[in-house]
Amino acid sequence: MxxxxxxxxxxxxxxxxxxxxxxxxxxxxxxxxxxxxxxxRARRSREIPPKESDDIEDISFSKDETLQIRASLLEWYDENQRDLPWRRISGGSDERDKRGYAVWVSEVMLQQTRVSTVIDYFKRWMNKWPTLHHLAQASLEEVNEMWAGLGYYRRVRFLLQGAKEVVEEGGSFPETVSELRKIKGIGEYTAGAIASIAFKKVVPVVDGNVVRVISRLKAISANPKDTATVKSFWKLAGQLVDPCRPGDFNQALMELGATLCSLSNPGCAVCPISAQCHALSLSRQNESVHVSDYPTKVVKAKQRHEFSAVSVVEILDCQEMTGSQSNSKYILVKRPNEGLLAGLWEFPSILLEKEADLASRRKAIDNFLQSSLNLDLKESTRIVSREDIGEFVHVFSHIRLKMYVELLVLHPKGNRSIEDEKLDKESITWKYVDGKNLDSMGLTSGVRKVYTMVQKHKQTEQATIPGRRRKTAVRR
Structure with missing residues (x-):
């Protein structure tokens, strides 16, 4: 025994x-x-690589890991953070509302948009509406014009509505996540960002950059879009957030994902938390594993293809027909207040059921102008010129829109000026805009592309057909 x-x-x-x-x-x-x-010994010789965790709900950061990640990441952030305008606004008690407002604006702008693009937009926005109370007095048309080019216009509609809500409730900027979530357009991420960055609340934030960093730290191969996985990312981010500097830590985590821990070419050699990165450890043990394998790539929904006919309608003043200086104006129509690009201005356009030839497109445009604006194009004396300009594809997040563009130059009937024209204003909201104002308007990138095409066409025609000076002057 x-x-x-x-x-x-x-x-x-x-x-x-x-x-x-x-x-x-x-x-x-x-x-x-x-x-x-x-x-x-087997691990050293790469015979047994570290194992990935199968159940994401069981994954957590140990106390030692958490302390090391916090210290290393904050030290890196203090030395390498980017100089961004929304980070310069003081967080003092006398400017608490301004700080919260600035963080809110910046975070909404940064969603689905590059930082380099946002900087100038943010500066212009804060110059025009420096406080929440200033923004609450703005119109939807004003904020849409200021936002033009950033895309995802629903964000700015909610931002305006939210500002009005806060002012109507007394004007004091809410500080906690639960209070912020009550505001129109503020979701879990934005609430966490405002609460931690502006008001030093110890709450996490999770965006695409944070998901990428955490999924690599823990070699998480689960679908990052799955509801349970998203919930786990929030739990893990909550474990990491530094209690003394929550706002700085959240920004550091996002900054790391946006710079070093990039999607396809991570800079592991200089990463401040590479020692805690399980994905990097796996890649060193197994040549078939790469850090960029995390997070798992999710197949995006296939974009649907749509087609539209766009008519840039230029209406000449009656004086132009005698060869005087051009004073033509363009018709812009307002999109419906719901749906894609809600409430924004564009040239008259209509969606087509499928790709269509020139005759079909013109017929669709003619019907639209007749029914919506009471513009009858059957009178041949009304049309000065009508030219097919070209086509291009404008890409939205879920739509590939092929746009066929034409320039339609019209003149008023008889000797009446354009102000005398009686277009039907009840069926659709529209307005005349002269060329100078159109150049300075905040137009969406798609509308701007259309207008640029038309201007280039006019310049080319003027250069190649010098004998048609009077006609090209009319088209200016």
């Missing part, structure tokens, strides 16, 4: 450093120790 004795020894578990008490025979002790040594 073997003699059994109580032996105390420490084992290093993959789940963390744990002290365990074993009651084993001498032979059993030797077998366990040999097994541990064998596994360590």
């Amino acid at each position: 073997p003699v059994t004795i109580c032996l105390h020894f420490e084992t290093h578990c993959l789940a963390g450093n744990l002290n365990k008490r074993y009651s084993v025979s001498m032979e059993e002790k030797k077998r366990v120790l040999m097994s541990l040594k064998s596994k360590k």
Whole structure:
């Protein structure tokens, strides 16, 4: 009968450093120790790579990991943070509302948009509406024009509505996530960003950059879009957030994902938290594993293809027909207040059921102008010129829109000026805009592309057909 004795020894578990008490025979002790040594040697020789966690709900950061990540990341952020205008606004008690407002505006602008693009937009916005109360007095048309080019216009509609809500409720900017979530357009991410960055609340934020960093730190291969996975990312981010500098830590985590821990070419060699990165450890143990494998790539929904006919309608003043200086105006129509590009201005256009030839497109445009603006194009004397300008594809997040563009130059009936024209204003909202104002208007990138095409066409025609000076002057 073997003699059994109580032996105390420490084992290093993959789940963390744990002290365990074993009651084993001498032979059993030797077998366990040999097994541990064998596994360590195998790992060094890349025979047994670290294992990925199968159940994301069981994943967590240990206390030591958390402290190391916080210290390393904040030190890196202090030395490498980008100089951005919304970070310069003081967080003093006398400017708490301004700080909260600035963070809100910047975070809404930064959604789906590059930082380099946002900087100038943010500066112009804050110059025009420096406080929440200034913004609450603005119209939807004003904020749409200021926003033009940033895309995802629903963001700015909600921003305006939210500002009006806060002012109507007394004007004091809410500080907590629960209070911020009550405001129109503020979701979990934006609420966490405002609360932590502006008001130093110890709450996490999770955006695409944070998901990428955490998924690599823990080698999480689960679908990052899955509801349970998203919930786990928020839990893990909550474990990491620094209690003393929550806003700085959240910005550091996002900054790391936006710069070093990039999607396809991560800078692991200079990453401040590479020592805690499980994905990097896996890649060193197994050549078939790459850090960029995390997070798991999700197949995007296929974009639908749509087609539209766009008519840039230029109406000449009656004086232009005698060859005087051009004073033509363009018709812009307002899109419906709901749906894609809601409430924005564009040239008259109509969606087509499918790709269409020139005759079909013109017929569709003619019907639209007749029914919506009461512009009858059947009178041949009304049309000065009508030219097919070209086509291009404008890409939205979920739509590939092929736009066929024409320039339709009209003149008023008889000797009446354009102000005398009685277009139907009840069926659709529209307005005349002269060329100078059109150049300075805040137009969407799609509308701007259309107008640029028309201007280039006019310049080319003027250069190639010098004998048609009067006609080209009319088209200016």
